Amino acid sequence: MSTSAYSGSSHRTxxxxxxxxxxxxxxxxxSRRVLMMLAEDVQRLIExxxxxxxxxxxGWLVFTGTKxxxxxxxxxxxxxxxxxxTIAWPLLIQDDLEWMxxxxxxxxxxxxxxxxxxxxxxxxxxxxxxxxVLLTQADLSLxxxxxxxxxxxxxxxxxxxxxxxxxxxxxxxxxxxxPTHKAQIVALYERGMDEATIARTTxxxxxxxxxxxxxxxxxxxxxxxxxxxxxxxxxxxxxxxxVDAYLDLLHSLRPEFFTTDPDLIGS
Numbered sequence: 001m002s003t004s005a006y007s008g009s010s011h012r013t014x015x016x017x018x019x020x021x022x023x024x025x026x027x028x029x030x031s032r033r034v035l036m037m038l039a040e041d042v043q044r045l046i047e048x049x050x051x052x053x054x055x056x057x058x059g060w061l062v063f064t065g066t067k068x069x070x071x072x073x074x075x076x077x078x079x080x081x082x083x084x085x086t087i088a089w090p091l092l093i094q095d096d097l098e099w100m101x102x103x104x105x106x107x108x109x110x111x112x113x114x115x116x117x118x119x120x121x122x123x124x125x126x127x128x129x130x131x132x133v134l135l136t137q138a139d140l141s142l143x144x145x146x147x148x149x150x151x152x153x154x155x156x157x158x159x160x161x162x163x164x165x166x167x168x169x170x171x172x173x174x175x176x177x178x179p180t181h182k183a184q185i186v187a188l189y190e191r192g193m194d195e196a197t198i199a200r201t202t203x204x205x206x207x208x209x210x211x212x213x214x215x216x217x218x219x220x221x222x223x224x225x226x227x228x229x230x231x232x233x234x235x236x237x238x239x240x241x242x243v244d245a246y247l248d249l250l251h252s253l254r255p256e257f258f259t260t261d262p263d264l265i266g267s
Contacts, residue, residue, distance in 0.1 A: 012064035014046070015039040017084040059092030061143060065125055066169050068132035068205065085133045089121050091143060114144060115158045118151075122166045126203060134169040165203040172205060183249055185209055186216050190253050219246040223257045 067083040125133040
């Protein structure tokens, strides 16, 4: 397994957050090296004047995540380019101890405990007053002592079991949005739900929801007019795979659009 998956987790530090703040809001220093030196000095002052607290709820873990703000990630963007938030996460709580005390100590039950834990952790970050705060699959891997492959499987099963989006950083910033989530957004839209409510329900950013729905509406309009499916990507300037995904949704949500010969172009 490549260790590069954990590089983003290790770089989320106070110093990097300070450098990002100065680069974003204070343009008088253009040297990255000078900014890093200044951040190191500020870090030393904080540690000197505000020693770490000795109190933290048992079983909780202090960890830095990414705030769910901004637009879609772009190629070459670094983890530290986004706003970072350090909070305490409920890794192990009393409910876990009580639940395990009543369950047989078997591998399936331990896996079920991990599912309960990953749901709790991600929802805690999403609902946090300083957030929403997101984690990557690599972050969860470090927290839970699992491989990233195991975390991916765990998340997939937890989403299917709970029906919740359980957003990671990659999902929120569109680095790995699954078709099932796009289908959920479109299905709610076809039921008459407004975009703001869809965004809250699916735990996606309003910008992303609006983008998906505008593309869906464009494909829907041409499908309604019976344009050939092979022409739609070129007419709309969209990837054929994206158009095919929306057409699949239309077949299930709006079958009446496909009751006539699809090769006939409507008026």
